[in-house]
Amino acid sequence: MIILGIESSAHTFGVGVVRDEPPHILADVRFVYKPKTGGIHPKEASQYFMSNAPEAVKEALSKAGVKVRDLDGIAVALGPGMGPCLRVGATLARAMASYYGKPLIPVNHALAHVEIGKMLFSFKNPLIVYLSGGNTLIASFSEGRYRIFGETLDISLGNFLDTLARELGIAPPYVVSGLHQIDRCAQNGKNFIELPYVVKGQDVSFSGLLTAALKLYKSSRAELSDICYSAREIAYSAIIEVSERALAHTGNKEVLVVGGVASSPVLRSKFEVMSRLRGVELGIVPPQYAVDNGVMIAWTGLLLLKHGVHVRPEEAYVRQRWKLDQVDVPWLARTNSSGS
Ligand code: FE2
Numbered sequence: 001m002i003i004l005g006i007e008s009s010a011h012t013f014g015v016g017v018v019r020d021e022p023p024h025i026l027a028d029v030r031f032v033y034k035p036k037t038g039g040i041h042p043k044e045a046s047q048y049f050m051s052n053a054p055e056a057v058k059e060a061l062s063k064a065g066v067k068v069r070d071l072d073g074i075a076v077a078l079g080p081g082m083g084p085c086l087r088v089g090a091t092l093a094r095a096m097a098s099y100y101g102k103p104l105i106p107v108n109h110a111l112a113h114v115e116i117g118k119m120l121f122s123f124k125n126p127l128i129v130y131l132s133g134g135n136t137l138i139a140s141f142s143e144g145r146y147r148i149f150g151e152t153l154d155i156s157l158g159n160f161l162d163t164l165a166r167e168l169g170i171a172p173p174y175v176v177s178g179l180h181q182i183d184r185c186a187q188n189g190k191n192f193i194e195l196p197y198v199v200k201g202q203d204v205s206f207s208g209l210l211t212a213a214l215k216l217y218k219s220s221r222a223e224l225s226d227i228c229y230s231a232r233e234i235a236y237s238a239i240i241e242v243s244e245r246a247l248a249h250t251g252n253k254e255v256l257v258v259g260g261v262a263s264s265p266v267l268r269s270k271f272e273v274m275s276r277l278r279g280v281e282l283g284i285v286p287p288q289y290a291v292d293n294g295v296m297i298a299w300t301g302l303l304l305l306k307h308g309v310h311v312r313p314e315e316a317y318v319r320q321r322w323k324l325d326q327v328d329v330p331w332l333a334r335t336n337s338s339g340s
Contacts (some may be wrong), residue, residue, distance in 0.1 A: 002026070003305065004060065004096075005298025008089030009081025009109045009131030011134065012042050013049040016295030017064035017071075020302055022058045023119055026064035028295045029056045039162070046084035046171020053092050060294070061122045068100050073310060075105040077112065079322030080134065086318040094313040095311075103310035105301040109292075110135060110324040113258040114146065115303060116296035121283035125332065127252040130324070131267075132259030133158035138202065138242055139324055140250040141332050146324050149246045158261045160206035160235060165296050167214050168224060182228050183266050189229020193222055197234050202246060204238045232266065240270050247278055254281045263287035303331050 001021075003237035011034070030053040051295040061067065076093035079086060097104035099126040114128050128146060136158075137151040138179040155163070165171030165181040195212045198205040213231040216222050247255060255275055261267070262284050275282035290295065304310070305331040 001302055002064075002066060003068055003073050003075050003298045003302040004071050004106070005059075005075040005077075005107065005294045005296070005301050006089040006093050007047050007112075007292050007297045008085050009077050010085060010223060010292060011045060012086060012292040013052055013056055013088070014292060014294030014297070015060035015076065016293060016298040017060050017066065018295060018298040018302055021299070023296050023299070026066070027060040028293060029060040029063065030293060031056055036136060038166070039295055040082065042082040045082070046088050046112070049085060049088040050279065052068060053088060054327045057092070057096075058152050068096065068102070071102055072101040072107050073101075073301060073305045074192065075107050075226035076316065077109040077297050077303070078106045078316060079109060080126040080321035081109055081320060082318050086320065090316055090318050094316050097316075098313045103305060104313055104316050105304050105310050106316055107297045107300045107304065108322055108324065108327045111146070111295075111299040111327050111329070112296040114139075114256070114324070115286040115300040115333065116289050116293075117256045117258045119299055120285060120289060121254075121256065123254045123256055123281075123283055125252060126254035126256035127250055127285065129239065129255060129257045130259050131157050131257065133162065133240065133261075136239070137203065137324070138246045140246065141251055141329065144328055144330075144333055146327070146329065147289055148323075148325050149249065150204070150242045153200065153203050153205040154207040155210070157239060158259070158310050160210055161232075161261065164210055164213060164228075164231060168227070170224070170228075180261075180264055182232050183264055185225055185228035186232045186266070188225035189227075191221070191223070191226045191229075192233065193226055193230040195230055195234055197238060199238050199241055202242050204242055205234060209234055217284075236267050236270055239267070243271070244274050244278065247280060254283065257282075257284040258290065259285075261293045262290040272282045307331055
């Protein structure tokens, strides 16, 4: 089976082509929108996507060495994400599916982050730690779906890091991969400063930490590097605490860290220590696939189509708040949630 997948939920317009038996990535083309100032401007991003979409599809097909007629289906991320951005991918996918008479496969973007990670590590039933610009959540599979065990009560970890870096005046407009500016700045930090550490049950909160760190910066009572170091340590520790407790509850024998923030080497070392202590296998999606891409949409589309999931083009509507726990995962339906 060969599937083409389209991703356009935020800053990346990605087109991937995959095949199975064995799983194989045939093409991975990305056009990344970089705002001149601040965060993503959805309208500007969608215009950038529209001008690059035809080229992205053409390039992906050519790299994969396939024609549209060779495809078994067109997969598209329909949510969650930014409406204007998602609509570019959805419109293109609907047009391709109708014109060429191919099955159209609706893919949840969060599920795609999970499934590409599972494919890369050959994991069966991991605890999911999903850390990105838009999401911070802990999930585990149970009775047909991934169930959310904990999430942020306000802003995501990625949003916290990006906003802090911007407000501290140390960030390029957008960090796509590599060492985050907060991690970079924290390298010179030596003194730990007490800032709000908020974990409520299985949930985390970063807005109080952000406010306190910025207040401290404006008061000029602490070194910039010490603020970065302390804020970073607190935020990452909160994530490790809720992940470890979730492992204790669920009994999962694997932990999979997915999403763009998963690429932080500092966070990685904390996960490594925690996993070793708990005796669980750790998979952290490598930067190339931790960020948004079309391959993860194509791969999840392939799994869905194998289980009969596809829709008519007119039913492929965008769902900006489509949550991970609203998606049936038929290929895991018989897996016991407690352990792999
Ligand atoms: Fe994402």
